[in-house]
Amino acid sequence: MSSRGGSDDEDEGTTRKKLRLSKEQSALLEESFKEHSTLNPKQKNALAKQLGLRPRQVEVWFQNRRARTKLKQTEVDCELLKRCYESLKEENRRLQKELLELRAIKVAPPCVISHDYYMPLPAATLTMCPSCERVATVDNRSLTFAKPGFSHLSQSSAAC
DNA sequence: AATGGAAAGTGGTTTACTTCA
DNA sequence: ACTGAAGTAAACCACTTTCCA
Structure with missing residues (x-):
């Protein structure tokens, strides 16, 4: 050098x-x-x-x-x-x-559905994405995730 | 006199090249 | 002729020192 x-x-x-x-x-x-x-x-x-x-x-x-x-x-x-x-x-x-x-x-307490009386379900129930372990809210018909970025979850299965 | 910032020094690493067994 | 180890020079970087405004 x-x-x-x-x-x-x-x-x-x-x-x-x-x-x-x-x-x-x-x-x-x-x-x-x-x-x-x-x-x-x-x-x-x-x-x-x-x-x-x-x-x-x-x-x-x-x-x-x-x-x-x-x-x-x-x-x-x-x-x-x-x-x-x-x-x-x-x-x-x-x-x-x-x-x-x-x-x-x-x-x-859980909701009760009787013949003549319908008590609506809570707006959402809690579930966990088994793949990424994020918390998601779920209603009767569709999967609704609390935050954007959960779009990788299909509606048919609550898995990534 | 104290200080910040830039120029320069130092030592380690990497890379390319050469030599030689 | 080919190949791998060893040696060397050059360039770079991180860190440090020196010195001027």
Whole structure:
């Protein structure tokens, strides 16, 4: 690894001061990064020549730039996951509440149907999808799931 | 004087290539 | 001639250090 340890960085004799890239240099590097986030040796050398920098400096700039991009993306992903978590927490709260209500309905005395007297069934009874183990509400004629996303269940069988 | 951010250093991993038994 | 192991260089990445505004 020839470029390790700055052996090709020797310049101006004694202590090498850290260089701050000019606006023009940064702009050109940014422009180049937009086109391709990695450089082949030919592109790197050409860009270095154009900028008046050492190829190693161009290489380092691209490495740091990729790292910054990744960091930014990670932060965005983190925010997204936070929001997703909050949303799921809220939905879980709501479903737990719904489950309690449905259990209460299930525990209530069964309906009686006599010849001259019809007592309607409760609006829904509780069942569990055996495949995905989600709770579903079922009435006489059709299967009605509490949440969207249960469409994978057919009406004829309460299984996924 | 303290600090954030960017340039540069360091060490580890991967990949492509060469050499040699 | 073919093949697999070993060595090497280059490039990348993650992490860290240095230094300037």
